[in-house]
């Protein structure tokens with residue numbers, strides 16, 4: 001009778017792994033890597049992908065050779081059968097090596113607390129790439145995943161909450177590792193879209209401020225161009241002359257990267 005007992009997963013404060021995780025992951029991976037199936041492509045990626053393909057051909061098509069099943073297996077092996085509060089950056093390294101991509105110089109877009117606007121921008125400016133326009137960012141966006149040290153199954157009931165359970169959980173560590181690699185691979189002039197409706201458009205506690213800024217290579221990246229955008233209909237709380245942007249400017253100056261800033265770029 002014991003064999004019929006459903007495995008008891010540890011209880012966490014966050015929502016559980018996304019249902020049908022593996023199907024979603026594989027489906028998104030095939031959409032991204034195969035491109036030749038326009039009817040499968042989500043509308044917002046359709047035109048973007050064709051144009052991006054022309055610019056990005058050497059990188060994206062090389063991904064086609066990397067079997068999506070191998071990528072999904074490497075992703076799963078990073079966290080399955082592990083305590084979801086003990087997942088390390090090293091756990092994700094085999095996946096990063098298998099699915100690493102580089103974005104053409106001058107085409108990288110970072111964002112912080114401006115996810116929707118940043119992706120509207122890269123939809124219109126199809127030659128620009130956010131992290132979610134790369135394979136791993138695209139397949140993982142919006143998903144939740146965690147395992148359990150006593151099981152080979154994903155925990156669909158609950159996963160650690162960043163505040164109530166642990167910061168180094170399987171999802172947060174993934175985005176930290178991927179964001180770091182995205183920043184390390186950036187070159188030329190890079191952009192960042194910041195939120196002028198917040199009192200601090202730049203925050204050292206964000207992924208952009210705490211990870212990406214510190215992983216830009218000054219010998220590859222010559223300029224960081226910031227756009228401080230505030231919500232239409234709301235008065236701006238921060239701007240290029242605000243103290244948080246001055247902090248960003250000073251970090252860039254210490255890292256020998258030129259810094260420019262524009263308020264409400266058209």
Ligand SMILES: Nc1nc2c(c(=O)[nH]1)N1CN2[C@@H]2O[C@H](COP(=O)(O)OP(=O)(O)OC[C@H]3O[C@@H]1[C@H](O)[C@@H]3O)[C@@H](O)[C@H]2O
Pocket residue numbers: 109110111112113114115130131132137140141142171172175176179182205206207208209212
């Ligand atoms: N779906 C995505 N998630 C994330 C990306 C990303 O590109 N896509 N991230 C991080 N990230 C996760 O989203 C939250 C909220 O970011 P939010 O608080 O809104 O802003 P962050 O600066 O923390 O993160 C955005 C920055 O990091 C990459 C992307 O290249 C952007 O330049 C943050 O805690 C990360 O765990």
